[in-house]
Amino acid sequence: xxxxxxxxxxxxxxxxxxxxxxxxxxxxxxxIHRRVPAARRGEMMSLATHGDRTLFxxxxxxxxxxxxxxxxxxxxxxxxxxxYYRSTRRLVLQGADGVVFVADSQRRQAEENVESYRDLxxxxxxxxxxxxxxxxxxxxxxxxxxxxxxxxxxxxxALLNFRAVPTFAADALGGRGVFExxxxxxxxVLRRLATPATVIR
Amino acid sequence: MxxxxxxxxxxxxxxxxxxxxxxxxVALEPSGRVLAQHGFTRALDxxxxxxxxxxxxxxASELGRQVGGRPFGPLHxxxxxxxxxxxPAAAGSGTVLVLAVFDDRTSLGVVRHFFAAFARAVAxxxxxxxxxxxxxxxxxxxxxxNLAVLFGRA
Numbered sequence: 307x308x309x310x311x312x313x314x315x316x317x318x319x320x321x322x323x324x325x326x327x328x329x330x331x332x333x334x335x336x337x338i339h340r341r342v343p344a345a346r347r348g349e350m351m352s353l354a355t356h357g358d359r360t361l362f363x364x365x366x367x368x369x370x371x372x373x374x375x376x377x378x379x380x381x382x383x384x385x386x387x388x389x390y391y392r393s394t395r396r397l398v399l400q401g402a403d404g405v406v407f408v409a410d411s412q413r414r415q416a417e418e419n420v421e422s423y424r425d426l427x428x429x430x431x432x433x434x435x436x437x438x439x440x441x442x443x444x445x446x447x448x449x450x451x452x453x454x455x456x457x458x459x460x461x462x463x464a465l466l467n468f469r470a471v472p473t474f475a476a477d478a479l480g481g482r483g484v485f486e487x488x489x490x491x492x493x494x495v496l497r498r499l500a501t502p503a504t505v506i507r
Numbered sequence: 508m509x510x511x512x513x514x515x516x517x518x519x520x521x522x523x524x525x526x527x528x529x530x531x532x533v534a535l536e537p538s539g540r541v542l543a544q545h546g547f548t549r550a551l552d553x554x555x556x557x558x559x560x561x562x563x564x565x566x567a568s569e570l571g572r573q574v575g576g577r578p579f580g581p582l583h584x585x586x587x588x589x590x591x592x593x594x595p596a597a598a599g600s601g602t603v604l605v606l607a608v609f610d611d612r613t614s615l616g617v618v619r620h621f622f623a624a625f626a627r628a629v630a631x632x633x634x635x636x637x638x639x640x641x642x643x644x645x646x647x648x649x650x651x652x653n654l655a656v657l658f659g660r661a
Contacts, residue, residue: 309513309540318540318554342657348551351558362562367554371653374642378653381539381554397565401538485658492650500642 308403308499310376317378319495321488322399324426325408326418327359327387330447333478334408335366335382338488341481342368360386363398373496380492387422396429404441404495406487408478409466411448411456416465423466441494442471445487450477516543516603519628523605527621528613530589534605537561537595542603560593560606581622583615592618596626603629 308319323331332352339350346369353362364384371378383402385395399405407426409419430437446462457465459475467473472490476483516534524532524545531546533553539561547553568578581594592607592615605625607618 309536309542314510320538320540341659346657348549348555351555353562362566363558365555365558367551367558368657369551370650370657373649373653374646376642379550379554381558383539383558393569397562397569400565401536401540485654485660489651489654492654493647496642496646496650500646 308495310499315376317373317376317496317499318381319378319403319492320381320383320401321404321406321491321495322402323382323384323406323408324395324399324422325385325387326410326415326422327389329387329408329410329415329419329422330445330476330478331384331387331408332360332364333447334406334445334476334484334487335364335384337478337481337484338368338382339366341485346371359388360384361391362386362394370492378496389421392425395425396432399426399429400433402440403498404443404491406443406445406491407466408445408447408476409462411446411462411475412451413455413457416457419462419466438469441491441498442469443487443491443494444471444473445476445478445483446473447476447478447483449475450480450482510544513542515632516629519625520545520605522628523607523621523625526624527607527609527618529592529607529609529618530612531608532605533557533560534603535560537564537602537604546608556606560604563593564595564604581619585615590615592622594622594626596622596629598629599632 308317310317323334325331335350348367351365354360366382368380370380383398385398427437444467446459449456474483474487478484520534520543533544533556534542535557539558541553541557544553567582571577571579584591589608589610594605596603609618
């Protein structure tokens, strides 16, 4: 659960961007990093290989400002998408307050999307988390590619969205849908704090 | 000055910093969320440090399990000027990680000694309790406005 300090009126939340390799998780954080003023964010850290693939995680802290009188900060993480980094994904997912699943809309990536989405559910279950309790948003990225290459949001809904969670069509490189995705998962995470919550005093 | 998000860590971390003579220290959850810190000036920088500490600890623990069946314990990195000491401490039903940054004004042995005292001090802490949620029902308005400002859409 988010860390809440009533004395200093601060809230800290952890949001993890999950999804198959090269689906655009890092691009989401890079766009946010570019758009958010330096005074309201930290440096973006990327633990990457020489080939620029995420090795461990990307990390970007942002300061959302005062929400209901609480200084609210979000820690945004990505996981490495490649199949063989399974154990690393579990480490980064630990303690997540919300998850954005970034799917690659290309038709040829359908199997990778399903496999990664299944991996997410397994990882949460292994951590004793009921997936129905985790704020989750699906982002269908790369919708800017030629229509014959990509599945439509409706098709991706049929493939992935059996839980009927919020979805957003996106082009993370260009920024389309990035803001909306972050806003929605933020709402879902913070809504849990508008009801009885776990608090460290 | 020590600053604690989790007030029960305030005194133990302050004592540790003073007695071990470390320059900077941060206490965090294994998930990477900061609980208390000393010596850092910017909250966002602390969060970045915490994400790395959590990753190092998680990696070392997992590596230990893979090669020997048990997670590795404390970790020390030495360099010409500064050194870091990273160790977990049981705190109630959970775990607190501590990263201490120090120089030649103290030694690894002294840091270890006073970390042990810190670990004893935090062994019994009040468990998390349940309370009314802090946010009011109209938090969406603040959230929407602040995000719009951040993204230059206001």
